[in-house]
Amino acid sequence: MVKKRRLDNNGSTGFQVWSIPRAPRSARKKGLYKKTTDGRNFGAIELLASLAGKLLHENENSASRAASEGCNLLLIPKDMLQYKIDTVEKSIKSEDHGSSVGGAFALERASENSQQKDSSERSPKVEGNTTWDGTSVFTNFACCEKESSESKSTVSKSVNLSSEVSKSEKIMAVNEQAVDVSCLNDSTEEHISKPCSTNAISPGRKDDMRFYREDDDENISRFSKSRCTKSKPSKHSHIIIDRRIRKLLSFKHWKPAPQLKDVESFGSGRNISSNKRRINRHSLYYHDLLYKRKKLLDGSCFMNTDEVLSSEGHYRSHGVYVNQYDPAAFDAMDSQIKFSIKSFMIPELLIDVPETATVGSLKRTIVEAISTIIGRGFHVGVMLHGKKIHDDNRTLLQAGISRKGNLDNFGFMLEPNLTQSSPKSIAPQDSHILPCNISQQLTRTLDKVISDMGVSHSASDPGNSTSVSNNNVDNSHDLDVSLTQDIVTGKPSFKSGDLPILQTSLEPLAVVPANMNNKGSEQSQRRTRKPFSVLEVEALIQAVEELGTGRWRDVKLRSFENKDHRTYVDLKDKWRTLVHTASIAAQQRRGDPVPQQLLDRVMAAHSYWSQHHSKQVSPIDGAPIEITDDPVALPSIKV
DNA sequence: CTTAGGG
DNA sequence: CCCTAAG
Numbered sequence: 001m002v003k004k005r006r007l008d009n010n011g012s013t014g015f016q017v018w019s020i021p022r023a024p025r026s027a028r029k030k031g032l033y034k035k036t037t038d039g040r041n042f043g044a045i046e047l048l049a050s051l052a053g054k055l056l057h058e059n060e061n062s063a064s065r066a067a068s069e070g071c072n073l074l075l076i077p078k079d080m081l082q083y084k085i086d087t088v089e090k091s092i093k094s095e096d097h098g099s100s101v102g103g104a105f106a107l108e109r110a111s112e113n114s115q116q117k118d119s120s121e122r123s124p125k126v127e128g129n130t131t132w133d134g135t136s137v138f139t140n141f142a143c144c145e146k147e148s149s150e151s152k153s154t155v156s157k158s159v160n161l162s163s164e165v166s167k168s169e170k171i172m173a174v175n176e177q178a179v180d181v182s183c184l185n186d187s188t189e190e191h192i193s194k195p196c197s198t199n200a201i202s203p204g205r206k207d208d209m210r211f212y213r214e215d216d217d218e219n220i221s222r223f224s225k226s227r228c229t230k231s232k233p234s235k236h237s238h239i240i241i242d243r244r245i246r247k248l249l250s251f252k253h254w255k256p257a258p259q260l261k262d263v264e265s266f267g268s269g270r271n272i273s274s275n276k277r278r279i280n281r282h283s284l285y286y287h288d289l290l291y292k293r294k295k296l297l298d299g300s301c302f303m304n305t306d307e308v309l310s311s312e313g314h315y316r317s318h319g320v321y322v323n324q325y326d327p328a329a330f331d332a333m334d335s336q337i338k339f340s341i342k343s344f345m346i347p348e349l350l351i352d353v354p355e356t357a358t359v360g361s362l363k364r365t366i367v368e369a370i371s372t373i374i375g376r377g378f379h380v381g382v383m384l385h386g387k388k389i390h391d392d393n394r395t396l397l398q399a400g401i402s403r404k405g406n407l408d409n410f411g412f413m414l415e416p417n418l419t420q421s422s423p424k425s426i427a428p429q430d431s432h433i434l435p436c437n438i439s440q441q442l443t444r445t446l447d448k449v450i451s452d453m454g455v456s457h458s459a460s461d462p463g464n465s466t467s468v469s470n471n472n473v474d475n476s477h478d479l480d481v482s483l484t485q486d487i488v489t490g491k492p493s494f495k496s497g498d499l500p501i502l503q504t505s506l507e508p509l510a511v512v513p514a515n516m517n518n519k520g521s522e523q524s525q526r527r528t529r530k531p532f533s534v535l536e537v538e539a540l541i542q543a544v545e546e547l548g549t550g551r552w553r554d555v556k557l558r559s560f561e562n563k564d565h566r567t568y569v570d571l572k573d574k575w576r577t578l579v580h581t582a583s584i585a586a587q588q589r590r591g592d593p594v595p596q597q598l599l600d601r602v603m604a605a606h607s608y609w610s611q612h613h614s615k616q617v618s619p620i621d622g623a624p625i626e627i628t629d630d631p632v633a634l635p636s637i638k639v
Numbered sequence: 640c641t642t643a644g645g646g
Numbered sequence: 647c648c649c650t651a652a653g
Contacts, residue, residue: 527647553641568641573647576644646649 360392530565532574537594540571540578541601548609549575578602 336355532540539559547554552568552575560566581589582599 529647550642552643569643570647572643640653642651642653644650646647 527565531591534592534594534598536560536563536566537574537578537598540574541598541605543571544575544609545601545605548612549606550609575602579606582606 540555543555543559547558549572552572555571556566556568560571578594578599579602581594582602586593586596
């Protein structure tokens, strides 16, 4: 019971103190961060698993067949991604320090001939990762080949595109490591370089730039039918949701992911390791990365070319999205730079641009190309070394984008177009009101993909395992990770409509880390600032007066229980700023002014609680705190 | 998970 | 607001 006693200061204090014994942790657990298990989540996960399995399988085949078809679209709910990532992590932890290709979703070739190694030289390396936060539109894959000498004359960059609509807080973020569906090699280059015009999609041609796109319909259908037989049902679903991730989502109205406990009961990471999966060390970093919230760059989506080949032509790290061929082989080529953009949504996109092209034209070309796939409603930004290149008039060369240039930190960003004008007009507070065109487009696309893939039903064949070969360019650590077996479980059963896609609002697009080397790139979206209203301030003060400082969780429960966007940490921070505000001259205060009266209460409560340990609670019987003659007590506040 | 502080 | 060390 809550009892209260008047805190009397010279008989004029209006400050009241309640003695509220702190409830046991166990009891407190419930409520604030309650998480439920949503059956749909599992369904989604299963679907993902299934898709992943297929995709992987697909990749296997395509890889072994010199991969000439490259367009597989796959949209995966974020939670699934996390699932995979976590699974991988588990295996990393429990297994070894081995290496894996491109992270979380490397696959282990179930049973392959011993020639694999020999062929690895020629076989494309499967490298890829996809990040899908909120409603990422793109996923990225990268296929790397060790053929620097074979490459004809292009610098090919596989650009990772990722777009996210984050404000739709009901969308589970999706991150996925996947296999690329097409590889750039001699045999495929021709194929994929087929001008778009050969497809139903109008070719984009501008400033001597060209972009190509692989036809994907066929692949999709093929994707949906083929190689399901190998899918092996997993006996256990290893769904380990990182709590940090959940934490991240906890205040976002996400449909709660299964609790860790619940999840773990499904199966533990042990099983993963028991499957003898080997994970590329590259993925280690990637994981770590994923555990950090990805931050937005200018509130937009960022796609990047994460890494480039090392000087030896090997992948240098996880999440490589850039393929760069031996510059020496480019002499014959008229200093053209080829950008290869890959993702689930963008199967394969090659963009050739002369170094003398301008950044602006590059952007336009990319927009043009991507628009044919996902529709309009976005624009492209170019990042280099962590900075956006704003000057569209500069040539690529001038901007530092050249065949021989260091493109480690090169990438693109997809930014939503609020108005068809400048994205700059996107006010933070309005970000959730982004036009629906993106949302709709995405949803539509997703729906189509899902249905096209025919995933909604019995997408996988229990009893079959999926595997993919990873011919790591760098043989020093070949990795094979096989998550599929565990992931692929049962049949996914959800309609496209069930996908946790966009709500009505959008937030700045999510980001794919531009450069995993850069610490700063491991960013995640920052919550939009929401100034405390006077009412909130008052409620906070009220609560603190009653509970004291240092019991922010209780404060939260008492006065902000239903305000998900106010965490107890926020409240604590707010209190701190309030105290600070109250202590400075009114002229120095900024923001919407807080009534002096409230600030006085803040000061009073602050001084009071700093004197009386806030954690001091009354006896078990709930007796009120005895506050008698206290000089520190609150000053009387008369209004 | 909560707190408490630094950034 | 974010991030984190501590507890």
